[in-house]
Amino acid sequence: MKVTKKDVENVAVLSRLTVTEDKINKYVDEFNNFLEYADVLQQVDTASVKPTAHVLPLKNVLREDVIKPSLARELALSNAPEKEDGYFKVPRIIE
Amino acid sequence: MSYEAVIGLEIHSELKTNTKIFCGCATSFGAEQNTHVCPVCLGLPGVLPVINKRVVEFAIKAGLALNCTINKFSKFDRKNYYYPDLPKNFQTSQFDLPIAEHGYVDIEVEGKTKRIRVTRIHMEEDAGKLVHSGNTIKDSNGSNVDYNRTGVPLIEIVSEPDMHTAAEARAYMEKVKSILEYIDVSNCKMEEGNLRADVNVSLRPVGTEKLGTKAEMKNLNSFKMVESAIEYEIDRQEEILDDGGHIAQETRTWDDGKGITVSMRSKEQAQDYRYMPEPDLVPIITTDEEIAEYKKNLPELPDARRARLVDEYGLSEYDAGIITNSRAMAEYFDDVVAAKVDAKLAANWIMGDLAKNLNAESKTIESSPVSADNLAKMIALIEKGTISSKIAKKVFDEMWQSDTDPEKIVEEKGLVQITDSNAIEKIVDTVLAENPKPVEDYKGGNAKSIGFLVGQVMKLSKGKANPGVVNKLLKEKLDK
Numbered sequence: 001m002k003v004t005k006k007d008v009e010n011v012a013v014l015s016r017l018t019v020t021e022d023k024i025n026k027y028v029d030e031f032n033n034f035l036e037y038a039d040v041l042q043q044v045d046t047a048s049v050k051p052t053a054h055v056l057p058l059k060n061v062l063r064e065d066v067i068k069p070s071l072a073r074e075l076a077l078s079n080a081p082e083k084e085d086g087y088f089k090v091p092r093i094i095e
Numbered sequence: 096m097s098y099e100a101v102i103g104l105e106i107h108s109e110l111k112t113n114t115k116i117f118c119g120c121a122t123s124f125g126a127e128q129n130t131h132v133c134p135v136c137l138g139l140p141g142v143l144p145v146i147n148k149r150v151v152e153f154a155i156k157a158g159l160a161l162n163c164t165i166n167k168f169s170k171f172d173r174k175n176y177y178y179p180d181l182p183k184n185f186q187t188s189q190f191d192l193p194i195a196e197h198g199y200v201d202i203e204v205e206g207k208t209k210r211i212r213v214t215r216i217h218m219e220e221d222a223g224k225l226v227h228s229g230n231t232i233k234d235s236n237g238s239n240v241d242y243n244r245t246g247v248p249l250i251e252i253v254s255e256p257d258m259h260t261a262a263e264a265r266a267y268m269e270k271v272k273s274i275l276e277y278i279d280v281s282n283c284k285m286e287e288g289n290l291r292a293d294v295n296v297s298l299r300p301v302g303t304e305k306l307g308t309k310a311e312m313k314n315l316n317s318f319k320m321v322e323s324a325i326e327y328e329i330d331r332q333e334e335i336l337d338d339g340g341h342i343a344q345e346t347r348t349w350d351d352g353k354g355i356t357v358s359m360r361s362k363e364q365a366q367d368y369r370y371m372p373e374p375d376l377v378p379i380i381t382t383d384e385e386i387a388e389y390k391k392n393l394p395e396l397p398d399a400r401r402a403r404l405v406d407e408y409g410l411s412e413y414d415a416g417i418i419t420n421s422r423a424m425a426e427y428f429d430d431v432v433a434a435k436v437d438a439k440l441a442a443n444w445i446m447g448d449l450a451k452n453l454n455a456e457s458k459t460i461e462s463s464p465v466s467a468d469n470l471a472k473m474i475a476l477i478e479k480g481t482i483s484s485k486i487a488k489k490v491f492d493e494m495w496q497s498d499t500d501p502e503k504i505v506e507e508k509g510l511v512q513i514t515d516s517n518a519i520e521k522i523v524d525t526v527l528a529e530n531p532k533p534v535e536d537y538k539g540g541n542a543k544s545i546g547f548l549v550g551q552v553m554k555l556s557k558g559k560a561n562p563g564v565v566n567k568l569l570k571e572k573l574d575k
Contacts, residue, residue, distance in 0.1 A: 010367075014175075014367055014369065016177060052372075053168070053170045053192070053372055053378045054170070054372065054374070054376075054377050054378055055374075056377065058377040059377055059378050059379070059380045060377070060378075060379055060380055061145060061146065061376075061377050062145070062146050062147070062148040062151065063119075063145045063146070063147060063148060064148060065112050065113050065114050065147050065148060065149040065150075066113065066114065066119060067113050067114050067119055067120075067121050068114070068118070068119025068120070068133075069119075070120045070121070070130060070131050070132055070133050071132055071133050071134065071137075073127075073128075073129050073130050073132075076129055076132045076133075076137060076242075077129065082237070084237070084239055085128075085239070086127065086128045086129055087128055087129065087226060087239030087240055087241055088129070088179075088239065088240040088242070089237045089238070089239055089240075090179040090237060090238050090239075090240055091237060091238070092227075092236060092237050092238055
């Protein structure tokens, strides 16, 4: 499968990145290189291998349903670029 | 052309846990903004989510109660999208290995039973709430975000598109709510958003198989809204198709004030969620023994309970259906009939005066001013003939004001029914003497006018005369 200019533009939109026109062809090539490498992996016979859900051999890591203290609101909001009345403030959202 | 609507529902139900799905923040509703947040649910870098054990238990219970197969191997995935109600830019949800699949729910519409298939049930986290500053959304210069709800555990119950009318969709949602209440995994308070539905609607010409293009309406949190939105959407799509147009695949929002659906965003340019396995959470393995144990501990569900009320007490299917629709009402009924009073009378009072008063004051049966005990005692008084049904209404109203022992009310207010024939006879004589016209009418062949005379006797006795005795005496005297 060949990556096209359109694919790169789509990935940029999904990732909220701006890609300038002069860089697009460079990314098309790089993406294709990644996929070619993946093609190599595709040649491995995995018919008898179960899909990996997690890399560690762990299961059922659970906690009891017990309330722990939350963050103080001041602290929770301390990294927010903008805040208002105890809320995080973000640009106006209308789709 | 005539069309058939094809309807599927995704029901989101908040689970009734103390804490969020992946952290120890409280889930209680109505807290001040951003006071139930921590590094995990705010998605700060380097934090590690840990699954709340009770969420898994509740999801499995829901799966079994909705007749699903429990997946013994289940995992979480990341669903990527950018919206400020999700601080992580992804929602932790389940993709290809949800906790439960392949279930069904039986619903009754217009006296017919219909099976609606449940595709899957998965666990996920709820998102935060956007609050718009400024007077209207248009003149606000920003949106404010409250992350208290972020991370509150949800199950999403996805149906197959097996419904064809708004009434079926409503019945399905009511049934799911009822079942979730019975197994006690969700508060199901729709006004607080505990239970809400995304509804998919498409049309196809009657007799064809191929599905039409669907529109999705999100976040409907009342049965009425689900019904109205579907009815509106069917009409809207029908009009477009009849005009030769095509339906756009899109998300629409229901404007409850205007009673219309409005386009929100088009789905035609691919929503790409790029699901990936959640690397911070490990798989959930459930054994056959555990599943059997959950199954064993499920409470009696609405269908079984309804059948029991029909078999055991001779209630009609309809009455039993209404009473068992809500677990609280079913329990109240059981408490009343535990006093060995007539079950049909009990059902009538619960569905009648009690339900009417509860509705009028927007109260739930759990906070009923009239206890099941006192209602049972009142019904016993009717059965014994101490009070008439008419007087019982007065007693009931008194009980509603102050949950007092009905025997005490009857005694204090002097409401004991007059069954003494001599006492009643005096009143009957008075009424006959004072109403020559109806008496003549009756004798002239108008049998109906006896009703008026009975009414007069009851009135004169302040409702206390035993109606049976009044009828008998009147007849005897008139037919003489």
